[in-house]
Amino acid sequence: MSTATMAAARAAADGYVLRTATPGDIDGARAVMLDTVYNDLRSGYVPRWHADIIDPEASYLRPERCTLLVVERDGEIVATGAVRDRGPQAPPNPQWVADRFPSGTTAQLCRIYVRPEHRRHGLARRLVRELCDFVAGVGGYGAVYLHTDPAVPGAEPFWRSLAQEVCDERTMPGRGQSVVHFELPLPDAAR
16 A cells, blocks of 8 residues: 555544645634644734734745645644745844754744644644655755744654754753754655
8 A cells, every 4th residue: 555545544544634725724724823823832923923824825825835734624624734945034043043044945844733632643743744745845955944832732842753953042041032943854855
């Protein structure tokens, strides 16, 4: 059985369907994202950090080297994950981190959010795998980067299980933004 067939069988068995977002998914995806920034991240909507949430179509669906994936169950979007072709900016991130992951050649994984009642079903891990497959398929990227807020329950151990820490701002003088920056292995386009 091929990997794609096995994935489709798993999707059918557990009721979760992971797919590339369409314009019709934008409202549901935006709701997952906004609920996460308000409830889990507790930052609320901050335009300079979250402009992509307001217009995911322009940020993820139109650019060729970006994507937005959604997970649907029973007609509801319950999880999101995206790739953008922009590295971290300095400030607010450390300059050396921004220099290591330049825009244009860095695939940044972002908005990997799962509604609380759908967590612990492997959805985030499935999203990351599919996003990395997208990065490999589109080509032209030299690094896969992400950052996470370790205050979100489960976020830090999840990313540590998949990626290599690059910078933990909690160890910096003044603690920076208290986020942890990670790099994932660059996917092999031949997979």
